[in-house]
Every structure is written in C-alpha cells, then in structure tokens.
Amino acid sequence: MRLAAPAKVLLQRFAFLFLILAAFGIMLLSKSETIVVEKVSTVVVDVFAPIMDVLSRPAAAANDAVKTVRGLADLRDENIRLARENERLLVWQEAARRLASQNQALQSLLDFKPSPNSQSIATRVIADSGGAFVRSIVVNAGDRDGVRKGQAAVSGAGLAGRVTTAGYRSARILLITDINSRVPVLIESSRDRAILSGDNSGMPRLTFLPANASIKAGDRVITSGHGGVFPPGLQIGQVVPSGDGIMRVKPNVSFDQLEFVRLVDFAAVSPIVPQGEPAVPPKNAASR
C-alpha cells in the first residue's frame, strides 16, 4: 500500500494510540469479563503448549544431569543417611500399622464414612512465570486428561497451588506464593486457624491469625480444609517469624525445582457428606 508521507505518519500515530488504548481495554476487560479473557488465554496457552513442552525439555534434562552429578558426589553420605532414615521409618511403619488397625476398629465403632479416595494426575511443568509479579506455572495436562479448575497441585513435599484454568491439553496453576493466592490453613500444633496469603515473595504471610494465637518458629502449617477447595491436612510449610511481627511460612515445595506436580481432585469432596449419597459426582469417574 502506497500512501503519501503525511498520511503514513498520521496512520502510525493513530495505530500507536489505538494499540495503547486497546492494551488498557484488555486490562480492564480482564478485570470485568474475567471468563471471556480467561477462555481466550486458555486457548492461546493450549496452542503454544506443545512448543513449550518441547522447549522446556532441554532445560529439564540439563537440570536432571546436574542433579545426577551432584548425587554421585555424595553417594556415600546419602547412603548412610538413607540407611538411618530407613531404620527410623521402620519404627514408624510399625506405629502406623498399629494405628491403622486401631483407626479401623474405631471407625467401625463410630460407623464413620471415610472420604473417598481422590484420583490424581501426574503432570510436567512446561512453563513457569517469567514475570516479576506473577507466580504461576503451566502444566502439560488439561481437560482431556481430567484436569479441572480448583484441583490441588501437590508435589512430594506438599501443596504447591491450585488449578485456575484448564485448557484442552494444558492448565495453569496459581502457586501459593502468588499475590492472588489465599489458602485457609491450620497451625498443626496449636490448631490456630489462619489464611495463608501470597504476596509474590518466596514466603507467603499468615493473615487473620487470632489475637491470642500461640505460634512459634518451626510450627508446621497444614491446609485446614475450610472452603472445600483443599482437603484438610495437606503439608504446606513451616512458620518463620519475620522482623516486622508478621508471621510467614516457608513452603516445603521448592518452586525453583518444580518439574512434576500431581493434580488431585478434592473440590468434589464436600467437607460434610450427607449419608447415603456418593461423595464424588459421577463425572469424576471419567478422569484418569
């Protein structure tokens, strides 16, 4: 297209203004029309998921190689440590067996309905947030694999986050450190309730703690199960007091090394299960 120079300049100015306004428009839209913007974003992430999957593999492989080399260096120490841990765990296993049988006996005594076994989906992390102000990841499983919004994302160490959007073959997980994350928690020893509020730092804050809460550094923090998104009792981390009187939690999960996460559907498990009704709706049976 050939245009006279002044017209071209005018067109460029117009395009610039229009695009800036469009950007602000999209920002506003994502605040008000959350669902529409979420849907479009999900489709875009889905389209790029296979490419990110491929691109993220070399980094993952390099990370594994580094880990292997490091592992070789302290193989002996690790062996000794594991042997000791094994001894200790055998004692715990004894205790667990005893408690399990006792628990079963007591449950039958009370006619207790146990929460149904939840199903989980193992997924690989294909994107983590490159933004300075976002703490979320994308995993390579979506709707077709049974991933649903609200599922808890856990790694071996504990709770990592929850699914906020699920596309066809990818899903975004909001980490517990993100500024938008709020998790109802319980201090394991004192049973004080609180809300774990992310603030984009590595250590989320404990908010809404009762005034008389007696918590101290090192106390373990678990999910309380209130609100029905997460099941009660998932490990999160340990209390770390920060200088300004705010209690923070150091998560067990190391988010930098998060390579695989398990997505577990607890949302369907309501905290109070009416007798005689299935706790999990049938749609869940289809998930793998």
Place this chain on the structure above:
Amino acid sequence: MTPTLSHRLDAVARNVVPAALGVFFVLISSIPFYIPGFGPVAPNFVLMAVFFWAVHRIDLFTSVTVFFIGLLLDILVGAPPGINAAVLVLVRAIAASQGKVFRGKSFLVLWWGFGLVALASGLVIWILTAIYHLTLINPLPIIFQMTMTIAAFPFLAWIFARTHQKLFQHV
C-alpha cells in the same frame, strides 16, 4: 520456481525474522530453567528484542506485531493481559523516535539508552501491576529483573547484531 518468486520468498523470510525472534523470546521467557531464584528475576529478553529491532529495523517491527508479542507474553506467563503489550508498544515508539540518536553511534550509547528505557518500563510495569491488583506491590523483583536485563543486553544485542548483519548485509 521462478527466480523472482524465490527471491521474493527469500525476502519475506528475512523480513519475518525479527518478529519470529520476538515470539521465540516470549517462549524462552516462559519455560522453566530450574535455577534457584532465577524465575522472577530472569532478564526480559522480549524487551531487548523489541528495543534492538525498533532502533535498527523499525519497518520490520510494526506496532501491531509488538502489541501481539506483548499480549502473548502476558498470556503465557500469566501476567494481567495488556501490561506488556502497552509497555512494548511504548518502548517501540520511544526507540523509533530516538533511532537516529543510536544508529551508527558506539555501542555504549545504545546500552545507555536501553538502560533508561528498561528502567522506565520497569516503573510502568510496576505501577500498572499495582493498579491492576489494587495493592502496593514490593518493587524489588522488577528492580532486580531490570538490572539483569540491562546487564544481559550486550550479549543479546551482539546476537541480534550478527543476525541483522547476516540477513541484510547485501540489501
């Protein structure tokens, strides 16, 4: 294939390289690197790409291209959509208007200019994010990120300059 057609295809291929590089760096920005503490402070590669190409080949990097690259970045990293789109369009406009100042000068001048632009965009990103979430956000991550970005610029600029030379030396 006639020589004119192949020549044309060749030219098209060359001309989409800057935009393709932009998309590539968006993808690189979003994949995990497993380096402790790296994620939040990873250099903003896309900002470097947009600045460099806007100074050297503004014609190949239209505002619309830059807008969509920014939007893609927002969506893939999970940032509020529109923030990077607005910032990158702004950066492109600044780089384009100051292009004459940078072209043909020593690299230090370009680096200095990029430093100012990076700091300004960090500030804008911080303000927009705070407004978006309606809370005061700790600005430290973006300060670190922009410091890393400025520090990494010579390396990326060298790669871009080589690409630029290879692609357009006989044009």
